[in-house]
Amino acid sequence: MSGVEGREVDGGALTHPSVTAVQERFSEAILRHEVVAGDEHVIYVTPSRILEILRWLKEDPDHFYNYLSDVTAVDYGGGRPIQVVYQLFSITHRRALRVKAELPLSDLEIDSAVPLWDAANWLEREVYDMFGVVFRDHPDLRRILMPERYAEGHPLRKDFPLRGRFSRAEQTRRALSQEPEDYYIPEEFDSGREPQVVHWQEVGGGTEPSADPRRSARDSKESKDRMDTEPAGGDARQETD
Amino acid sequence: MSKRTVEYEVSRTPELGMDFRAQEGPLMPTDVVEPDFGSENMLINVGPQHPATHGVLRLVLELDGETVVRCIPHIGYLHSSFEKLGEYRDWNQIVPLTDRMDYLAPLIYNCAFVMAVEKMMGVEVTERCKVVRVICMELDRIFSHLLWLGTWAIDVGAFTPFLYAFQERERVYQLHDRYVGARITTSATRIGGMLADLPEGWTDGVREFADTLPRTLDEIDTLLTNNGIHAGRTQGVGEISGEEAINSGFSGPNLRASGVPYDVRKDRPYYDYETYDFDVPIGEHGDCYDRYLVRMEEMRQSCRLLHQALDRLPDGPINVDDPRVILPSKTDCMNDMESMIHHFKLVMEGVKSPPGESYLPIEGSKGELGMYVVSDGGSKPVRWRVRPPSFVNLSVIPKLVEGGLLADVIVVNASLDIVLGEIDR
Amino acid sequence: MSETQTPSEGRPPAEGGLPGGMFGSGTPTFLTTKVDFLVNWARRNSLWPMPFGTACCAIEMMASAASNQDLARFGMERMSFTPRQADVFICAGRVPFKLAPVLRRIWDQMPQPKWCVSMGACASSGGVFDVYSMVQGIDTIIPVDVYVPGCPPRPEALIYGLMMIQEKVRGESLARHGEHRFEDPEQAGSPRAGEDEIEALSGPFGNSTLQNQTSGLIHPTPPQRPGDRRP
Numbered sequence: 001m002s003g004v005e006g007r008e009v010d011g012g013a014l015t016h017p018s019v020t021a022v023q024e025r026f027s028e029a030i031l032r033h034e035v036v037a038g039d040e041h042v043i044y045v046t047p048s049r050i051l052e053i054l055r056w057l058k059e060d061p062d063h064f065y066n067y068l069s070d071v072t073a074v075d076y077g078g079g080r081p082i083q084v085v086y087q088l089f090s091i092t093h094r095r096a097l098r099v100k101a102e103l104p105l106s107d108l109e110i111d112s113a114v115p116l117w118d119a120a121n122w123l124e125r126e127v128y129d130m131f132g133v134v135f136r137d138h139p140d141l142r143r144i145l146m147p148e149r150y151a152e153g154h155p156l157r158k159d160f161p162l163r164g165r166f167s168r169a170e171q172t173r174r175a176l177s178q179e180p181e182d183y184y185i186p187e188e189f190d191s192g193r194e195p196q197v198v199h200w201q202e203v204g205g206g207t208e209p210s211a212d213p214r215r216s217a218r219d220s221k222e223s224k225d226r227m228d229t230e231p232a233g234g235d236a237r238q239e240t241d
Numbered sequence: 242m243s244k245r246t247v248e249y250e251v252s253r254t255p256e257l258g259m260d261f262r263a264q265e266g267p268l269m270p271t272d273v274v275e276p277d278f279g280s281e282n283m284l285i286n287v288g289p290q291h292p293a294t295h296g297v298l299r300l301v302l303e304l305d306g307e308t309v310v311r312c313i314p315h316i317g318y319l320h321s322s323f324e325k326l327g328e329y330r331d332w333n334q335i336v337p338l339t340d341r342m343d344y345l346a347p348l349i350y351n352c353a354f355v356m357a358v359e360k361m362m363g364v365e366v367t368e369r370c371k372v373v374r375v376i377c378m379e380l381d382r383i384f385s386h387l388l389w390l391g392t393w394a395i396d397v398g399a400f401t402p403f404l405y406a407f408q409e410r411e412r413v414y415q416l417h418d419r420y421v422g423a424r425i426t427t428s429a430t431r432i433g434g435m436l437a438d439l440p441e442g443w444t445d446g447v448r449e450f451a452d453t454l455p456r457t458l459d460e461i462d463t464l465l466t467n468n469g470i471h472a473g474r475t476q477g478v479g480e481i482s483g484e485e486a487i488n489s490g491f492s493g494p495n496l497r498a499s500g501v502p503y504d505v506r507k508d509r510p511y512y513d514y515e516t517y518d519f520d521v522p523i524g525e526h527g528d529c530y531d532r533y534l535v536r537m538e539e540m541r542q543s544c545r546l547l548h549q550a551l552d553r554l555p556d557g558p559i560n561v562d563d564p565r566v567i568l569p570s571k572t573d574c575m576n577d578m579e580s581m582i583h584h585f586k587l588v589m590e591g592v593k594s595p596p597g598e599s600y601l602p603i604e605g606s607k608g609e610l611g612m613y614v615v616s617d618g619g620s621k622p623v624r625w626r627v628r629p630p631s632f633v634n635l636s637v638i639p640k641l642v643e644g645g646l647l648a649d650v651i652v653v654n655a656s657l658d659i660v661l662g663e664i665d666r
Numbered sequence: 667m668s669e670t671q672t673p674s675e676g677r678p679p680a681e682g683g684l685p686g687g688m689f690g691s692g693t694p695t696f697l698t699t700k701v702d703f704l705v706n707w708a709r710r711n712s713l714w715p716m717p718f719g720t721a722c723c724a725i726e727m728m729a730s731a732a733s734n735q736d737l738a739r740f741g742m743e744r745m746s747f748t749p750r751q752a753d754v755f756i757c758a759g760r761v762p763f764k765l766a767p768v769l770r771r772i773w774d775q776m777p778q779p780k781w782c783v784s785m786g787a788c789a790s791s792g793g794v795f796d797v798y799s800m801v802q803g804i805d806t807i808i809p810v811d812v813y814v815p816g817c818p819p820r821p822e823a824l825i826y827g828l829m830m831i832q833e834k835v836r837g838e839s840l841a842r843h844g845e846h847r848f849e850d851p852e853q854a855g856s857p858r859a860g861e862d863e864i865e866a867l868s869g870p871f872g873n874s875t876l877q878n879q880t881s882g883l884i885h886p887t888p889p890q891r892p893g894d895r896r897p
Contacts, residue, residue: 119490164798
């Protein structure tokens with residue numbers, strides 16, 4: 001097996017005990033193995049079996065990758081699949097491994113690793129926010145860095161322009177029509193509501209600026225989720241000082 | 242469950258009349274629904290503009306009396322899209338972005354980024370450069386911990402340590418200033434070396450700082466460590482076990498306070514850290530007090546490291562002799578056609594990296610700081626990802642504060658040593 | 667850059683700002699100038715800053731308040747963390763769009779008279795962050811009195827900027843208070859600048875334009891270059 005970008009794996013010093021073991025255990029689910037930057041081992045796995053493989057890597061006493069350093073994603077652009085990257089480290093064995101799963105743009109869904117590591121919670125939310133990768137069975141999958149009703153898309157995708165899709169005036173108008181008091185209602189937090197993905201094309205780039213930004217924001221919000229969760233005017237406000 | 246609802250009028254600027262009284266819109270709650278104090282929980286909002294959230298963190302707390310029932314952190318109020326911006330910048334142009342990310346320990350971030358890129362490109366820096374970077378990183382570990390110490394002291398109710406800590410920080414500012422000309426935004430590293438060799442007498446300044454810092458630490462120690470109020474306020478607050486801390490992704494001093502001896506400098510050594518003689522302080526209980534003790538001890542250990550690094554600082558060039566990454570000297574450029582071409586290409590196109598990727602973790606001041614760089618062969622990264630230590634550390638805060646008191650939220654938050662620039666990126 | 671806003675329609679023109687009577691019809695008299703002097707003297711030596719610190723500049727702002735550069739020398743030892751009792755709003759650091767409504771709300775909460783210092787390149791113009799998430803200068807949202815350049819500005823620069831605020835206070839007059847300090851309550855929570863002005867203020871310039879051209883990742887619909895920043 002050889003990597004596209006890494007060097008040929010030719011045995012000897014370039015083998016990794018966990019890679020050999022995981023290849024034996026999940027033979028057909030390990031698509032390929034690469035060694036990059038000298039000593040970093042990467043395995044590409046079938047996305048549908050990611051949770052199984054991660055669980056085995058975490059719980060097998062010979063490998064015991066108990067520390068999840070990072071979950072992130074890479075978009076190479078040009079319609080190529082998005083890679084979800086897991087950086088694993090075993091504090092016991094002092095061994096690092098990188099696991100990658102390639103998701104085609106048409107099917108950006110993968111199992112969540114939160115059942116295994118709590119650390120995955122916010123990291124996966126960030127990947128969802130920035131790339132639009134949906135993590136199945138994530139307890140609380142919603143945007144983390146961008147505002148919850150951000151309508152321009154997922155910023156770290158390669159097709160997202162650096163300055164965003166809307167004009168600066170529109171971005172400013174939208175920003176100021178947010179309610180600073182907005183918070184996530186605990187009831188919603190419990191119920192694990194489906195995340196709402198609004199595509200920027202559907203929003204229309206703000207072609208019709210509203211005369212009263214506050215009113216329009218409030219209307220849309222109430223129609224979206226306030227009405228069904230609580231009576232009108234029931235949003236608690238706090239002073240920000 | 243329902244909640245207490247208080248509706249305030251959107252505050253408006255009152256017009257001041259001749260008598261300096263507001264002419265309209267008195268700032269009074271206009272529509273107060275009287276809360277039912279029976280069994281209902283109350284929601285309160287901390288931040289994003291709050292002196293004790295260390296930036297623009299926002300916590301929504303659900304309180305039962307004074308006990309925190311639920312804590313929902315909101316971040317992203319400082320999202321500056323570093324990673325997206327990095328895709329539009331040369332490798333060397335990203336260095337100035339890294340120190341704006343963690344402005345408490347800028348040199349550590351500068352070093353971490355170029356280390357990852359050098360590893361991907363296969364560039365081995367010179368011995369002198371390695372030691373200089375170790376000095377820089379340890380200096381900024383102290384720099385960051387001192388700010389943490391000052392704000393921590395303010396948050397637990399002591400003001401004097403803040404002034405002491407800032408006096409020491411001012412000396413580090415001056416060291417930065419003498420080396421790179423800026424106080425915070427250092428941008429000191431380049432792919433393959435540093436921006437310049439150390440200025441004359443700089444090492445003496447560092448040595449003097451490392452000599453005298455422990456004295457100030459002793460003074461602060463006297464004020465805080467055995468102080469009954471400080472101990473009572475922090476011991477047993479925000480406890481987390483070692484196993485849980487690993488599972489939650491804790492790293493750095495926070496993880497070590499829970500008794501897990503994981504230090505990237507020891508466990509995945511870089512820049513010959515295995516040859517330095519230093520100890521890794523370990524806590525016992527995993528509470529706020531232990532995190533305080535671990536950081537205090539880390540500053541002393543960093544002083545030891547500074548002494549050792551200064552002693553072994555070798556002579557020689559600071560930049561690698563590699564025309565792919567380092568600009569040739571001006572003399573060569575003017576005399577030698579080949580150097581001129583290298584100079585032109587480096588300036589116009591930037592450093593080019595072969596296709597590949599690298600993830601390099603180092604021990605930042607907040608925890609494991611990983612830089613993940615992906616290149617497709619151009620002079621700009623396909624992806625530049627920072628594994629943010631305080632982002633992951635902060636994600637544990639609901640676990641730490643739930644069940645505790647409202648006043649402890651501030652202490653727990655201060656003990657985690659977060660920096661919002663790096664959390665939100 | 668920070669012109670005062672024009673009074674809305676329907677409101678009597680603020681000429682003189684005061685009804686005729688005790689202090690005359692708006693022209694400075696001996697009495698008003700003396701009162702102005704006293705009031706301005708008191709105000710400018712006890713300005714209470716409201717530190718809105720977000721990023722790197724906040725650290726320098728803390729350094730200005732700490733031992734070496736002692737901001738208390740200028741009557742500012744009381745950092746007012748509540749906007750209700752503050753005079754000078756110091757916006758120190760980057761302001762993303764997510765934070766913009768908070769910024770505006772805090773500004774609206776401050777009582778008159780109030781002044782604003784935009785500290786650092788990011789707060790003043792967006793700085794290096796010409797990206798999707800950043801406000802390109804807080805002057806699109808709130809009026810700014812003094813811009814302190816630098817990335818981050820040194821404490822000396824911040825102190826100099828605050829002293830410029832003090833100079834500005836010295837020149838103010840109660841007789842023209844309404845004219846200078848008028849704010850339309852209906853405008854609370856909305857951007858200070860109009861759409862055209864926001865576009866002009868936040869158009870790409872200098873390095874950021876070049877970056878996009880050379881990267882090959884060009885904006886699909888290149889925004890029209892509105893020319894240089896307005897004076």
